[in-house]
Amino acid sequence: MxxxxxxxxxxxxxxxxxxxxxxxxxxxxxxxxxxxxxxxxxxxxxxxxxxxxxxxxxxxxxxxxxxxxxxxxxxxxxxxxxxxEPIQPALGPVDELVRKVVATIRTGEDATAFLARQRSSHLRRIRELKAATPDDDSSSRLVRDYLAMHLDADLRWLDSTLDRITQQKEISR
CATH class of the missing domain: 1.10.10.10 (Winged helix-like DNA-binding domain superfamily/Winged helix DNA-binding domain)
Known part of the structure; x- marks a missing residue:
């Protein structure tokens, strides 16, 4: 920052x-x-x-x-x-969410259960952000929208990851 x-x-x-x-x-x-x-x-x-x-x-x-x-x-x-100056889009460090999902998969833990818990956590946070009382400062709303949209992108990634895990399990049966 x-x-x-x-x-x-x-x-x-x-x-x-x-x-x-x-x-x-x-x-x-x-x-x-x-x-x-x-x-x-x-x-x-x-x-x-x-x-x-x-x-x-x-x-x-x-x-x-x-x-x-x-x-x-x-x-x-x-x-x-x-x-x-525009900022460079993030291309480098991997976010903790990705690290945790990869570690869950690589250690043989139940990735499906973890993904479900993480998905619930993201949905809860999005609801909190959308329910926040609007104030007179429109920039606060912009920040909340940014956070909610990033969480929504994470949700799409979580769903995609779950689909891949499910497909791999079906292939290996």
């Missing part, structure tokens, strides 16, 4: 402190893993070192000290360049 560029995107609309960056990320991606505070502050420190963000205020307002960061001109340019 391009955490640094996401942090730059979160600072696009104006200065913010780490807590606001984390809260903004978690609002943008409500159905994904929350961004860890440690990762936020480490990323902000690297971005400051690389002169992509700058500290514009340090204050405590009666609580813990809060450092407020803002994009620099270089940071805005870096963000614009990142947003302009």
């Amino acid at each position: 391009a955490t640094a560029e996401l942090v730059l995107g979160l600072l696009h609309d104006g200065p913010a402190h780490g807590y606001d960056v984390k809260r903004g990320h978690d609002a943008w991606f409500p159905d994904s893993r929350p961004l860890a505070f440690g990762q936020v502050y480490t990323t902000l420190a690297r971005l400051e070192r690389d002169e992509l963000v700058e500290v514009v205020d340090r204050g405590s307002e009666g609580g813990p000290e809060r450092t407020v960061y803002a994009l620099t001109a270089m940071g805005r340019e870096h963000l614009a360049n990142w947003l302009a």
Whole structure:
């Protein structure tokens, strides 16, 4: 994940402190893993070192000290360049689902039962994503649609895999 560029995107609309960056990320991606505070502050420190963000205020307002960061001109340019570049389609690492299915088959475990359990898990998650209450932020709906469509593609792969396993069992009889 391009955490640094996401942090730059979160600072696009104006200065913010780490807590606001984390809260903004978690609002943008409500159905994904929350961004860890440690990762936020480490990323902000690297971005400051690389002169992509700058500290514009340090204050405590009666609580813990809060450092407020803002994009620099270089940071805005870096963000614009990142947003302009398409990403490469995933061709490399094999997803954990594929690894687990292959391991189940290769170890002689009941792949049919595993595929059925996995299919149920995927269907349950798709229902959760579709049932999530829509909010005013249409980008949250886009994230949920993306996740549901990827799960749907996984379901098609699971069904195809089950068909292959079933055919191989029939051939070997």
